[in-house]
Amino acid sequence: MSETSVAAPADLAELRAMLSAVAGPINFIGGGTDMLIAGRPMPAVGLLIDLSRIAGMAFICADDGGIRVGGATTVAAIAAHRGIATRLPALAEAAAQCGSVQIRNRATIGGNIANAAPAADLVPVLVAAKARLGCIGRDGASRELAICDYAPDRGFLIAEVILPRDGLLPRSAFVKLGPRLDLSISRLNIALLAEFQDGRFGDVRIAAGALGPRPLRLRIAEAALAGRKLEHATLRDFLAALAADVDAAIPGRNSQAYKRRAISGLGLDLIAQAVGLSPRDQLFEDVVQ
Ligand SMILES: Cc1cc2nc3c(=O)[nH]c(=O)nc-3n(C[C@H](O)[C@H](O)[C@H](O)COP(=O)(O)OP(=O)(O)OC[C@H]3O[C@@H](n4cnc5c(N)ncnc54)[C@H](O)[C@@H]3O)c2cc1C
Structure with missing residues (x-):
């Protein structure tokens, strides 16, 4: 009989070890707004990794060098961040218009990208800003790719979203x-x-x-x-x-x-x-x- 087990790693090192050690299917859950609230069927087998408790996956750093946002950062945190409002107001605006207060408090930027909905609100801003994704593969190794090259079926974890300075316009x-x-x-x-x-x-x-x-x-x-x-x-x-x-x-x-x-x-x-x-x-x- 098939079954799903759930893991909640505490940090990225534990997560990397998990990714490379587990042979079967792995799924991630960020805020769960697509996986739970939208009623999508939950994975029936394999390991479901809860990203919400991982130290170092929910952060925003916005300065003259550009913007970096952790993959488990909530849409509400992005909407409220002063540095994002200053450096890339369109991202703050897209976040502010994403669902209701309750959805924004749970929904994450990684989930918005990985869910790959045609109408995902944060993604057009990220595409126009030439965002890059800091990902972790099933081998536990890091790789960076352009947002346009990301495909959800490759099973990469989106650890961070990188908005290089030269992709931002005033x-x-x-x-x-x-x-x-x-x-x-x-x-x-x-x-x-x-x-x-x-x-x-x-x-x-x-x-x-x-x-x-x-x-x-x-x-x-x-x-x-x-x-x-x-x-x-x-x-x-x-x-x-x-x-x-x-x-x-x-x-x-x-x-x-x-x-x-x-x-x-x-x-x-x-x-x-x-x-x-x-x-x-x-x-x-x-x-x-
Ligand atoms: C009522 C309602 C209203 C909504 N309104 C909007 C809206 O206005 N605009 C909009 O854009 N969206 C909207 N959404 C969709 C949803 O809230 C967003 O897409 C949200 O950002 C998904 O993030 P999450 O963390 O909740 O994803 P989850 O449900 O946790 O996961 C979604 C998918 O992404 C994968 N995933 C999650 N995090 C990662 C990661 N870090 N790396 C790799 N894969 C990952 C999961 O495995 C899953 O396949 C709405 C949803 C609901 C239910």
Whole structure:
């Protein structure tokens, strides 16, 4: 008969030893919001490792060198962290909009990535910021990989999320569209990181969720903004480019028509948040007319 056993290692050394010693299936549980509350079937066999008590897996370090976040850090801690709000406001915003207070208090950044939901709210920000993941494999050894190369079926533990300084840009924003405001899985979410000075964009990186199996970069929209002045013509080109990105991502899908319209409103909110203007500023009103 098959059975599951549960282990709660106290530190990373104990966890590494466990990973390399156990031959059968291993699963992790962070906050359990996907595994327990969302009602996903629990693993029927093997070892379930509880990550919530591991010293050194829940931390945030944000300074001039970049940002490092432990894989078991809660979404609530990310939303409340002053250094993240300063260095990468989009990540704080995405965390603040992730589920309800109860969900944010349990949900972890590692679980948000590993769950690999198309609409996971933290992931578009991490993709746009060129995040790297500090992982531990089944052999107990560490390896670092780009977030875009992470695949949950390889069984890697996400020990930390690394946001190198050169991936961060001075402005950032995150917006989402969901069926309800307080407890909603996104129907569409977008993150933007940009240089913006004297009314002109420099480098721009944009990533969106719920437009495919994994969050992806919106390269057409990035090209429509990069190096351009913030004015009507740029915004009109940007909105057309966002629609073109939707067409390229989900051609023929039932939701295509809805999402290519919805992304316009989100796109203007995104720019407003990034450059510190009200979404009701005349600049945006004129573009939608
Ligand atoms: C009511 C409700 C509302 C929600 N709203 C949102 C929302 O608005 N936005 C959003 O993005 N998500 C939302 N979610 C989904 C969920 O809360 C997040 O994806 C959360 O971040 C998952 O983290 P967790 O620690 O709870 O994951 P868990 O449930 O513990 O684990 C999820 C998966 O990730 C794996 N895992 C966990 N930690 C690690 C790790 N460190 N390394 C490798 N694998 C790991 C587990 O093995 C499991 O397969 C919601 C869920 C519910 C139930």
